[in-house]
Amino acid sequence: MLLTRFLALLSLWRPVFPQDRSFQRAVRQAVGALLVVGSATLTRILAGLGRDQQDWSAEYKLHARTEWNEQALFDALLPSALAHCPGPFVPLALDDTRLRKTGKRIPTAFWQRDPLSPPFRMNLQWGLRFLQASLLLPLHRKHKVNARAVPVRFVTAPSLKKPGAKATVQEQARFREQRQQYNLSQQSVSLLIGLRKSLDQAGVAHKRLLMAGEGSFCNRALFRTPLERIELLCRTRADVRLCRPAPAGSRRIYDEEKFTPEHVRQEESIPWQSTKLWHGGKRRKLRYKELDLVLWQSGAGRRPLRLLVVAPVPYRRTPRSRLSYRRSAYLLSTDRSTPVIQLLQVYLDRWEIEVNHREEKTTLGVGQAQLWSRKSVARQPALVVAAYSALLLASLEVYGATRKEAYRILPKWRRPSQRPSCLDLVALLRQQWHEWPRTAAALESDSSYQQMILSAAA
Secondary structure, three states, rough: HHHHHHHHHHHHEEEEEEOHHHHHHHHHHHHHHHHHHOOOOOHHHHOOOOOOOOOHHHHHHHHHHOOOOHHHHEEEEEHHHHHOOEEEEEEEEEEEEEOOOOOOOOOOOOOOOOOOOOOOOOOEEEEEEEEEEEHHHHHHHOOOOOOEEEEOOOOOOOOOOOOOOOOOOHHHHHHHHHHHHHOHHHHHHHHHHHHHHHHHHHOOOOOOEEEOHHHHOOOOHHHOOOOEEEEEEEEEEOOEEEEEEEEEEEEEOEEEEEEOOHHHOOOOOOOOEEEEEEOOOEEEEEEEEEEEEEEEOOOOOOEEEEEEEEEOOEEEEOOOOOOEEEEEEEEEEEEOOOOOOHHHHHHHEEEEEEEEHHHHHHHOOOOOOOOEEEEHHHHHHHHHHHHHHHHHHHHHHHHHHOOOOOOOOOOOOOOOOOOOHHHHHHHHHHHHHOOHHHHHHHHOOOHHHHHHHHHHOO
């Protein structure tokens, strides 16, 4: 049963908390965050569990005062996720996400670019920024379904506050120095180093970590920092200047002739290769070019890289419309030993972290809790994302990767789906919570499905 396996995974959190009552509150909030109907504020989560007539201060103090590390919640689930990652490396997707907020007194909130801005105007939004890392489980190797991304890190990534107009010269100089040390790239490096240590403790020290990221992670900070047993696979610009190593016997390091990825795409002397990879629900033909031993002087320095150029994928907006093409993709990787087909498959699977962001914000309401403590702002969203990760793992262990009869029948207007969505898992979890009232009693909860609906309507 999904509910019992989900609670069994949450029981692995016990060593993270100093006291048993703190652990029980964390499990209760994790379950309530998935079962809540309506906005996922902390008070509504408590009301949905039937605790609206009890003292709520201890529930807030769990995030504001109790000593515990929110990233340790993911480390407890890491061995269960690694069981679904066969192969010589651990594929990982890294991306940043933004949570909209309205309160101007939230400690780490700041103005940032709205990713949904139109191309002709850049809009700003007030909110929080988080870095998320998700393991890419290659479920398409055994089943005809897309890969599944399971979150293993959810870290707040704030921006340094700029000093005011009355700041001294020393304060402004300190700000410029710290801005280079605590930007998003440096925070990504710290996240990867910490995750590498967690993987070693989980028993996969012999496997390399392959991180797939978008263009914002293709920079000097990541490619020049020596990362032990960590390889990078990032999308780059079409006009980045690359070169070959200087000829043997020359005193130069970089060849004088420069070229760009777009030039490699147009070069007829470099042949196109084709393969079939899993993408968009089935195996599709993909054309690519590979160029090994490439140097990026202004980015990676002397570190040799591999350039991959992926041809545009044709598609039709409607069955009778004309054939259209997407833009080409240009990838730079520090991994020169892994077969290119596996690298391309990892990058295609990277899209699943975008699915994580959508399900966390829309289905689970991550970021809707109204918290103002510096610790709470980082801990409460991470707790919900960790519960979401445990739910995904529990579904894989109980029902497998495909959508079986245990889930609700899809509406007639929905296309057939081979893989259960987060909403399918939440609906099944609510059903089993209602059918097994003894489980609610074990968590010291007086909730029922009717109580959840009444609390949502209140």
